[in-house]
Amino acid sequence: MHALVERLKQKDIRALARAITMVENDHPEKLELLHAVFSMQKHAIYVGLTGSPGAGKSSLVNRLIAEIRATGKTVAVIAVDPTSPFSGGALLGDRVRMNEHFTDDGVYIRSMATRGSLGGLARATKDAVRICDAFGFDVIIVETVGVGQSELDIMKIVDTTAVVLTPNSGDVLQIFKAGIMEIADLFVINKADLHGVGKLRALLRELVMMTADKDRERAIVKTISTENKGIDKLWQEILAHHNFLYETKEGKSRRDDQQQLEVYELIREEIWREVKQFVEANEESRPIRAGQDPYQLAKDWFEKWKQEGRCPQDGGK
Ligand SMILES: Nc1nc2c(ncn2[C@@H]2O[C@H](COP(=O)(O)OP(=O)(O)O)[C@@H](O)[C@H]2O)c(=O)[nH]1
Ligand SMILES: [Mg+2]
Structure with missing residues (x-):
């Protein structure tokens, strides 16, 4: 990862292509890359x-x-x-x-x-x-x-x-x-x-x-x-x-709103990932079946995740 970031800094066009492929494929080291990229x-x-x-x-x-x-x-x-x-x-x-x-x-x-x-x-x-x-x-x-x-x-x-x-x-x-x-x-x-x-x-x-x-x-x-x-x-x-x-002031406030939306979006993604993981880990004992009330199920699972899932033994990962 460090090497790739260095190559980006050296303006290596192949590193650019590689970095974009990483985000495209949702590579495990994607966030690390983006973190480095953000400050650049x-x-x-x-x-x-x-x-x-x-x-x-x-x-x-x-x-x-x-x-x-x-x-x-x-x-x-x-x-x-x-x-x-x-x-x-x-x-x-x-x-x-x-x-x-x-x-x-x-x-x-x-x-x-x-x-x-x-x-x-x-x-x-x-x-x-x-x-x-x-x-x-x-x-x-x-x-x-x-x-x-x-x-x-x-x-x-x-x-x-x-x-x-x-x-x-x-x-x-x-x-x-x-x-x-x-x-x-x-x-x-x-x-x-x-x-x-x-x-x-x-x-x-x-x-x-x-x-x-x-x-x-x-x-x-x-x-x-x-x-x-x-x-x-x-x-x-x-x-x-x-x-x-x-x-302009109006433009600045528009960009602030935009930034806020992005942060919310990232939070939503994180929560979604965690809740999904939690549900999937529990699915075997409590499977979700067709025909069940989805509103009730969503509510139940979310409640259950809030009570049990937010502090799992592995430290929230
Ligand atoms: N008559 C005319 N045709 C155009 C103009 N701009 C693009 N085209 C044609 O419209 C077609 C589609 O263009 P393209 O740039 O691929 O459209 P895109 O799908 O929106 O990317 C091509 O055949 C272009 O040559 C224009 O200003 N006038
Ligand atoms: Mg086109």
């Missing part, structure tokens, strides 16, 4: 791009990489596909679209896929972002398909979430239903070369007003990633939102 963080700019498949997220990321590199900053991209159990499929397409940056040392592209639970993927992605930060990348971009709860969790990792929509696709409704609207910090109308841009923009404006944020109005940016149009504006808006978070 340099606080990069964390950006998330979400939206329906085919909206043009990967094409946008590819253009953003060029835009960011032109300012001298380095970029890591984490492409997450919760719908795919393998790092193939859609991500293969992403690789092709981001191909031109493969020989650039200032760019690192990594895909992550579901190994265990979706919740686990969100956690692993967050850890991967921190590892990339500790490694020294200036900007970290997370790309994910916006379809459900796991994407919401994944997007909680980043500071600035951009929701990518396209004209005439009906994806606004889908994204609205999935609750993605609430986590959007800015909207991107990509494929602005297609018909229906005005209509989508009007709809988004309405939504932005309806769900008005008292601290800051959310921007709507038009892009044509195939023609490299609007990318500079998109990057400016990302930076503006980042500045809001880090330079």
Whole structure:
């Protein structure tokens, strides 16, 4: 472990890949690694791009990489596909679209896929972002398909979430239903070369007003990633939102809330792990069967764990 951390400090790219694989696989020494990594963080700019498949997220990321590199900053991209159990499929397409940056040392592209639970993927992605930060990348971009709860969790990792929509696709409704609207910090109308841009923009404006944020109005940016149009504006808006978070009182309190949520989440995970272990250790004598009242069972087991399980003989491990 110590050796791996040292190699990360030396900016060994293979150590970076290895470290991310460790969090992806929930390696037993993961927490030790993350603890070391946490103090190495340099606080990069964390950006998330979400939206329906085919909206043009990967094409946008590819253009953003060029835009960011032109300012001298380095970029890591984490492409997450919760719908795919393998790092193939859609991500293969992403690789092709981001191909031109493969020989650039200032760019690192990594895909992550579901190994265990979706919740686990969100956690692993967050850890991967921190590892990339500790490694020294200036900007970290997370790309994910916006379809459900796991994407919401994944997007909680980043500071600035951009929701990518396209004209005439009906994806606004889908994204609205999935609750993605609430986590959007800015909207991107990509494929602005297609018909229906005005209509989508009007709809988004309405939504932005309806769900008005008292601290800051959310921007709507038009892009044509195939023609490299609007990318500079998109990057400016990302930076503006980042500045809001880090330079204003409202932004600070928002980050505090975020931090609190993360701590609660980690506590929940720990408790869950312990209660589950306790139940499983007792299951043989008191099995859980189909058809039993789950509410009562959950209550009973939790009570039993509080009384007997919290101070087990092995010191709470
Ligand atoms: N007309 C048009 N097509 C685009 C634009 N941006 C991306 N595309 C195309 O949309 C398709 C899906 O793009 P991709 O970046 O893979 O979408 P993702 O699934 O959201 O990552 C590709 O064929 C792109 O070439 C755009 O601004 N205009
Ligand atoms: Mg993609």
